[in-house]
Amino acid sequence: MTTPVPEKYDSAPKRRRNTGPKPRLSMSIYGFLVAWLVPNIVMAAIVVILNLLPISDTVGDLTPILTLVGLSGLVLGLPLALLANWLLRHQVNQAVHIMAYAIIGMFYGLTVLTAGGEGLIPLLIPLVGFPAAILMAMGRWAASSFVHVVDPEASAGTDDE
Incomplete structure (x- = not known):
């Protein structure tokens, strides 16, 4: 009895053919400033406006939150936005990038815990x-x-050419 010759499948060359350069998204520096810096400035402006309203008598001083929002944008938001742009550079669907930036914004709430995890401070995470x-x-x-x-x-x- 003879052993049949093993068959060779040509699936490997197909995979190698598809590994060429992929299309990628390229964002200008102005786009990055609009995508990262403008929302951080708007967040800081909202906290400043809320601090100037008469509700600060009942709520208290919101200046520590202004510091947290600013530092979270610089220490957490900037590196994560750059990382998201780099990781998703071959994803040409803009909605995926928008969702990634929304997730980065959600991480801003966790920086409230740096002020201390006791009392009502963890309730500020979603705010x-x-x-x-x-x-x-x-x-x-x-x-x-x-x-x-x-x-x-x-x-x-x-x-x-």
């Missing part, structure tokens, strides 16, 4: 996180006009 998520998502949506798709196949054809 900071949800508006930050909405503003960050709106900022990324507004920056969509500063984003363009870089197609490596189209740019490779223009280099030959």
